[in-house]
Amino acid sequence: MSDLWTMIWKEWKDFLWSGGRSDLLRPLLNIAVLGIILPLSFSQGWINLDPAPVLIVLFTPFMFVILIISDAIAGERERHTLETLLASRISDRAILLSKVLVAVAYNWAMTLLCLLLGALVVNLSQGLRQWEFYKPISLFSVVLVLCFLTTLLAASGGVLISLKSATVRQASQTMLLGLIILGLSISMIVRLLPPGFATSLTTPQIVLIIMLVLVVLDAILLVASLASFQRSRLILS
Amino acid sequence: MPESMIHAEHLSRSFGTIKAVDDLSMDVPAGIVFGFLGPNGAGKTTTIHLLLGLLEPTQGKARVMGFDTRSQADEIRNRSGALLEFSGLYERMSAEDNLDLYGRIYRMPGPERKARAKELLTHLDLWDRRKEKVGNWSRGMKQKIAIARALFHHPPLVFLDEPTAGLDPVAAAALRADLTSLVANEGVTVFLNTHNLAEAEKLCAQVGVIRKGKLLVLGNPDELRLREGGNKVEIIGRGFDEKTLTLLQARPEVQRAEIQNSRLMIDTRGESRIGPLVTLIVQSGAEVEDISRGGESLEELFLTLMQEENQ
Numbered sequence: 001m002s003d004l005w006t007m008i009w010k011e012w013k014d015f016l017w018s019g020g021r022s023d024l025l026r027p028l029l030n031i032a033v034l035g036i037i038l039p040l041s042f043s044q045g046w047i048n049l050d051p052a053p054v055l056i057v058l059f060t061p062f063m064f065v066i067l068i069i070s071d072a073i074a075g076e077r078e079r080h081t082l083e084t085l086l087a088s089r090i091s092d093r094a095i096l097l098s099k100v101l102v103a104v105a106y107n108w109a110m111t112l113l114c115l116l117l118g119a120l121v122v123n124l125s126q127g128l129r130q131w132e133f134y135k136p137i138s139l140f141s142v143v144l145v146l147c148f149l150t151t152l153l154a155a156s157g158g159v160l161i162s163l164k165s166a167t168v169r170q171a172s173q174t175m176l177l178g179l180i181i182l183g184l185s186i187s188m189i190v191r192l193l194p195p196g197f198a199t200s201l202t203t204p205q206i207v208l209i210i211m212l213v214l215v216v217l218d219a220i221l222l223v224a225s226l227a228s229f230q231r232s233r234l235i236l237s
Numbered sequence: 238m239p240e241s242m243i244h245a246e247h248l249s250r251s252f253g254t255i256k257a258v259d260d261l262s263m264d265v266p267a268g269i270v271f272g273f274l275g276p277n278g279a280g281k282t283t284t285i286h287l288l289l290g291l292l293e294p295t296q297g298k299a300r301v302m303g304f305d306t307r308s309q310a311d312e313i314r315n316r317s318g319a320l321l322e323f324s325g326l327y328e329r330m331s332a333e334d335n336l337d338l339y340g341r342i343y344r345m346p347g348p349e350r351k352a353r354a355k356e357l358l359t360h361l362d363l364w365d366r367r368k369e370k371v372g373n374w375s376r377g378m379k380q381k382i383a384i385a386r387a388l389f390h391h392p393p394l395v396f397l398d399e400p401t402a403g404l405d406p407v408a409a410a411a412l413r414a415d416l417t418s419l420v421a422n423e424g425v426t427v428f429l430n431t432h433n434l435a436e437a438e439k440l441c442a443q444v445g446v447i448r449k450g451k452l453l454v455l456g457n458p459d460e461l462r463l464r465e466g467g468n469k470v471e472i473i474g475r476g477f478d479e480k481t482l483t484l485l486q487a488r489p490e491v492q493r494a495e496i497q498n499s500r501l502m503i504d505t506r507g508e509s510r511i512g513p514l515v516t517l518i519v520q521s522g523a524e525v526e527d528i529s530r531g532g533e534s535l536e537e538l539f540l541t542l543m544q545e546e547n548q
Contacts, residue, residue, distance in 0.1 A: 006341040013334055014327045084325025084383075087289050087396075089315040090342050235291045236252075 003091050007098030015071070016106060026064075030110050031117065034060050039118035040125055047122050047132055049139045057115065058146055061107040062154045066179065068106070069158030070171040072099040073234075078167055083235060092229045096159060100222070103155040108148050115140075142207055149214035156221035163228050166237065242267040242394055242426045243288060247297035249450075250283055257283040259450035260297070265443070267393070270420060270427040272441030272458075274434065274539060280450040281430040282322060285396045288428070289314060302394060315343075318387035318395040318425075324379045325386075328372030332363060332382050335371060336389055343390035357385040360422075361415055377408030381415060388423055398430045413439060434536040444535070446542055453542050458535050468492070470511055470530055472501040476523035484521050485514065 016023065038056060039046040046053045073096075076082035085095060119133055134140035158175055165171035190198075198206065243265035250258040258280045265271045275281050286292040288301050290310020298305065304312040326335050333354055340350035358364040361381045371379055380400055387395050400416065401409040413436060420427055431437055437444050438458055445455040454461055477496050485494040490509035495502050501523075503514065515525055 002344060003342075006338070009341065010327070010338050013330050013338075015329075079328065080323035081325050081327055083321050083323065084319065086291060087314060087319040087321060088339065088342050089311065232292050235286055 003094035004098055004101070007090065007094045008102055011098050011102040015068070016102070027110060030060075030064060031114055034111065034114035035117035036121055039121045043122055043126060046118055047134055049134055049136075049143065054139075054143055057111065057143055058150050061111045061147055062150045064110070065103050065107050065151045065154035066158055066172075066175050069099070069103050069155050070162055070165075070175055071168050072103070072159050072171075073162040074165040074168045074171040075162075077234075077237065086231050086235055092231065093226065096225055096229050100152070100155045100159055100225075103158070104148070104151045107151045108144075111147050111151075112144065115143075145211065146207075146214070149211060149218060152218045153214055153221065156218055156225055160221055160225040160228060163225060163234075241265065241300075243271075243299065243301050243428065245288075245297070245299040248284075248287060248294050248299050249296040250280075250287055250292060251295045256450045258287060258294075261447070261450070261452050262297075263445055263452060263455055265426065265428065267426050268424060269442040270429055270440045272437035272444040273428060273430045273447060274432065274437055274444055274535075275430075275447040276432055276543065279447045281432075281447060282398055283450075284447070285319070285321070285398055285428065285430060289317065289319065289396065316392055316394065318390065318392040319398075320380075320383045320387045320396070320400055321398045324376075324383040326371045326379055326383055329370060331368050332358065332371050332374075333367040335382060336386055339386050339389050345390055353389060357389065357419075360419065361385060375408070377404050377412060380404065380408075380412055384412070384416060384419065388419060388425065391423065392425065394426045394428065396428045396430075399432070400429075401431070401433060401436060409433075409436070416440070434539050438535045446539060448543060461535070461538060468505050468509075470503040470505060470514070470528065472503070472515070472518065472525055473499075473527040474501070474518075474523055474525040475499075476521075477501045477518075478521075478523070481518055481521040481523050484517050488514065488517070490514075 034057070038053065042050065042053045073082065076085065115134070122128075123131055134143075157178060158171075161174045161178060162171045165174060201209070241264040243263070245261050245263050248258055248261040249256065261280075261284065273281050273284065283292065287294055288299055288306060290301075290306045290313050293307060298307065300306070301313045302316055304310075304316075306313060327338070330338070336354045336357065337350055340353065345353065354367070355364065358367050363378065363381065366374075366378075371382060374382075384397070384400060387397065397416075401412050404412060416427075417440060427440075429437070429441065441458060443456065444458050444461065446453045477499070481501065482494050482496065485491050485503060490505050491503060491514070492506050493504040501518070505511075505514075511528060511530065515528065518525055
């Protein structure tokens with residue numbers, strides 16, 4: 001656990017907050033898009049959690065994680081810091097999990113912050129007499145859980161790709177390709193479902209199935225990443 | 238702690254058909270700077286990777302600080318420091334944070350990390366610049382911090398892979414001086430990969446020369462120079478001329494004699510006595526001021542070994 005905290009501290013210092021003004025760019029961009037611009041354009045639909053804003057809320061952190069995670073292992077390799085880290089006593093698990101956890105925690109917390117800011121922006125822009133929050137609140141909770149699972153999917157899949165990529169550019173390109181394949185696969189699976197299957201299920205059942213699928217995919221990708229993280233292979237790459 | 242810090246037995250590592258390390262057997266005693274010399278691609282870096290347990294040998298075995306590199310690599314990495322081919326510094330982080338990170342990795346308590354950082358940065362004259370991001374620093378300064386990082390957690394053994402490579406002569410000399418004083422202060426064993434022979438001559442109590450993965454010689458630099466160049470005699474003086482050379486070449490124990498930059502260089506056959514030759518030189522009218530046997534520098538020895546291997 002202490003190793004994991006050490007590596008989280010390192011990720012924070014090295015990647016997210018090294019103290020420069022440029023470090024503000026990424027969170028500000030995130031906040032501007034998801035916390036101000038989109039809530040303003042969807043206005044009441046944002047608070048009501050219409051399907052379009054929900055999809056955007058799930059998709060945006062997913063994209064931000066992909067931008068961050070491509071740098072994870074491939075970036076360390078490119079900047080020649082990985083070899084020294086591998087020559088130290090730090091465990092493989094701490095190196096890998098810290099990258100996944102930081103990417104997920106940062107983006108999930110940022111999404112939560114943006115959603116809270118978005119609610120404030122909509123209330124202020126609409127001049128609502130009574131303060132309104134996301135409704136139904138149960139859907140808001142589901143969005144937060146789904147957001148966590150999708151960012152974890154992006155982070156664990158991303159770190160696996162980053163492990164096998166020589167450069168950050170190669171990792172980013174492979175991740176983009178992976179994203180396209182994922183989109184096409186989802187669309188194909190939906191089409192292959194027996195007619196009337198979706199209508200026979202209640203909304204909570206559909207949500208539960210989606211969550212279960214995401215949990216299984218997250219677990220598979222995390223285990224695959226941990227299995228792929230081999231010092232002898234990484235030192236030669 | 239075992240007497241032998243590093244013990245390798247027939248250690249080999251192949252990559253496909255290429256033997257990067259080939260049947261390497263050696264012992265490195267504790268408390269010395271050991272120079273591992275060889276040209277680029279000789280297998281020096283692979284040897285460090287094998288000794289740190291980052292790579293598994295294809296044959297043979299090695300023990301580092303008494304731990305087996307195959308099964309106890311974690312113990313080795315826990316007790317050693319390393320500056321590998323690249324400095325490995327996080328360039329967006331400050332010098333202080335780079336050191337602090339490795340202090341945390343080696344589970345040093347906070348106050349100890351702070352005190353150690355101050356001690357090392359002050360020693361390296363970098364204390365005032367500790368808050369600066371190292372990405373803006375010169376390569377020489379980065380290497381200094383990287384050496385400090387390798388020594389940060391007081392490891393008994395440090396691996397340094399060509400620490401002065403790419404530095405200008407002034408920066409290299411400064412780094413060597415820092416390294417020498419740090420090593421003396423810390424009392425660590427250093428496994429130093431280098432192809433800088435002057436560096437090895439200055440720093441190392443023992444050297445091994447490797448080429449194409451094979452260890453060619455192993456020993457104290459002075460002993461090696463005597464062993465390999467023991468038949469060479471260098472005479473400094475005045476008045477050496479053709480007459481001196483003719484007289485010397487007439488002697489059965491002299492294989493070759495020549496004048497190089499006013500110095501008389503003589504190759505003798507076997508362990509010949511020098512006395513009669515000096516008498517002869519003086520009789521020829523020359524003056525003798527200084528005589529040294531085994532006059533080959535480590536560089537000459539190294540080149541000789543490389544040539545012998547080529548033949």
